[in-house]
Amino acid sequence: MASSRTLSRQLGGLLRGATGSGSRSTGGRAARFVPARQQSTLPAVAAAHLNPVNGFVGAVGNTPLIRINTLCQETGAEIYGKAEFMNPGGSVKDRAALFVVKDAEERGLIRPGGTVVEGTAGNTGIGLAHVCRAKGYKCVIYMPNTQSQEKIDLLRMLGAEVYPVPAVAFDNPQNYNHQAKRHAESLDNAVWTNQFDNTANRRAHIETTGPEIWDQTNGGQLDGFICATGTGGTLAGITHYLKERSQGRVQCWLADPPGSVLHSYIQTKGKLMDRQGGSITEGIGQGRVTDNLKQEVSVLDDSVHVPDEESIAMVYRLLDEEGIYIGASSALNVVAAKKMAERLGKGKTVVTILCDGAYRYQARLFSRKWLESKGLADAIPERLQKYIVLP
Numbered sequence: 001m002a003s004s005r006t007l008s009r010q011l012g013g014l015l016r017g018a019t020g021s022g023s024r025s026t027g028g029r030a031a032r033f034v035p036a037r038q039q040s041t042l043p044a045v046a047a048a049h050l051n052p053v054n055g056f057v058g059a060v061g062n063t064p065l066i067r068i069n070t071l072c073q074e075t076g077a078e079i080y081g082k083a084e085f086m087n088p089g090g091s092v093k094d095r096a097a098l099f100v101v102k103d104a105e106e107r108g109l110i111r112p113g114g115t116v117v118e119g120t121a122g123n124t125g126i127g128l129a130h131v132c133r134a135k136g137y138k139c140v141i142y143m144p145n146t147q148s149q150e151k152i153d154l155l156r157m158l159g160a161e162v163y164p165v166p167a168v169a170f171d172n173p174q175n176y177n178h179q180a181k182r183h184a185e186s187l188d189n190a191v192w193t194n195q196f197d198n199t200a201n202r203r204a205h206i207e208t209t210g211p212e213i214w215d216q217t218n219g220g221q222l223d224g225f226i227c228a229t230g231t232g233g234t235l236a237g238i239t240h241y242l243k244e245r246s247q248g249r250v251q252c253w254l255a256d257p258p259g260s261v262l263h264s265y266i267q268t269k270g271k272l273m274d275r276q277g278g279s280i281t282e283g284i285g286q287g288r289v290t291d292n293l294k295q296e297v298s299v300l301d302d303s304v305h306v307p308d309e310e311s312i313a314m315v316y317r318l319l320d321e322e323g324i325y326i327g328a329s330s331a332l333n334v335v336a337a338k339k340m341a342e343r344l345g346k347g348k349t350v351v352t353i354l355c356d357g358a359y360r361y362q363a364r365l366f367s368r369k370w371l372e373s374k375g376l377a378d379a380i381p382e383r384l385q386k387y388i389v390l391p
C-alpha cells in the first residue's frame with residue numbers, strides 16, 4: 001500500500017498532467033455542474049470546446065459525457081456514456097495512439113520521417129494513421145484478417161501500409177503483434193509502438209480520460225465505472241485515476257465479451273483463465289493480462305459477462321431510442337453499465353465508454369444475412385427489425 005503522502009504526490013502529478021498547458025480539461029476545478037437532465041442547450045463542460053485547438057492532435061480528448069435517458073428512466077440510476085466516438089479519428093484509441101507516439105518521440109525511439117509500426121484490430125491503427133499524417137511519419141499496420149473491411153479500407157485511405165494476416169494465438173510467432181515487431185526491427189528509424197504492453201497507452205487515460213470523467217461528474221460524483229478491454233489501457237488508466245482520486249470509493253468493474261478470459265480471471269481472483277466461445281465484438285476480449293492491465297487487475301471490484309445477443313440488441317435500442325449510432329463494443333459497455341447500475345441501486349451514477357461509431361461495422365451489424373450467419377437475427381426485438389436495412 002502506498003503511504004498517503006505518496007498517494008497525494010502521485011495525485012498531484014496526475015492533476016498536473018491533466019491540467020498542463022495544451023490540455024483543454026477544466027482541471028481540478030470542477031465546472032459549474034448542471035445535471036444533464038436539467039440542461040437545455042449548452043452543457044457546462046462544453047465550454048471546454050469553445051477554444052480553437054492545435055491541429056489533429058489538439059482535438060483528441062475532451063469528449064462529451066452523454067446521459068442515456070431511457071436507461072436512466074428504466075433503472076432509476078444515472079447512466080452516462082463517454083462519447084469517445086467523437087474523437088477526431090473516431091474512437092477511444094486516438095488517445096492511446098497519440099500517447100504511444102509521443103512516448104516514442106520523448107524516448108528518442110523515432111526521428112523525423114520515421115516509421116510507426118503497430119499490431120492492431122483497427123482503431124489504434126486508425127488513430128496512429130491520423131497522428132502519423134499529422135506528424136509526418138509513415139505508418140505500417142498488421143491486423144488479424146477477421147476484422148471488418150471498412151476498417152482495412154479506411155487505414156489504406158489514411159495512407160497506412162496494411163497487412164491483414166491470419167488470426168493466430170499470441171504464442172504463435174505469426175501472431176500479428178510479433179509480425180509488427182519484426183517489421184519495425186527490419187527498418188531504420190522505426191518503432192513498434194506495442195499498444196498491448198506499452199503503458200504509455202494506460203497513461204493516456206490516467207492523464208486525460210480519467211480527469212475528464214471526474215470533472216464532468218462535478219468533481220467525482222459517480223459511484224461506478226465499467227468498460228471492456230482490448231489492450232486494457234482504457235479500463236486500467238481510468239480505474240487508476242478514479243480509485244486514487246476517490247480514495248477507493250468509486251467502484252470499477254470489467255465488462256467482458258464471450259471468448260475473453262478476464263471475467264473468469266477476476267471472478268476466481270486470478271486462479272482461472274477460462275475461454276468459452278467467441279464474440280462479434282471487435283477490439284475487445286483478451287486471452288492474457290497485458291502490462292497495461294497488470295497493475296489494476298487486482299484493484300477491480302467485479303466483472304460482468306455480456307453475451308452477444310444483449311450487445312447487438314443494445315446497438316439497435318440505442319439507435320432507436322437515443323439516436324446514438326455506436327459499435328458493438330460500446331453497446332456491450334452500455335449493457336454492462338445498466339447491469340452495474342441495477343446492482344448498485346437507484347440514485348447511483350455509473351459511467352461507461354462509447355468507444356466508436358457503428359459506421360465501421362455497418363455492413364455487418366445491419367445486414368440480415370450476417371446477423372443470421374451469427375445466429376443473432378432473433379436477438380433484435382420485433383419493433384427494431386426495421387433497422388436491418390441491408391440484405
Ligand SMILES: Cc1ncc(COP(=O)(O)O)c(C=O)c1O
Pocket residue numbers: 091092093121122123124228229230231232233234235282283284327329330355356
Ligand atoms: C472498438 C473498440 N472498443 C474498445 C477497445 C478497447 O480499448 P482498450 O484497448 O483501451 O482496452 C478497442 C481497442 O482497440 C476498440 O477498438
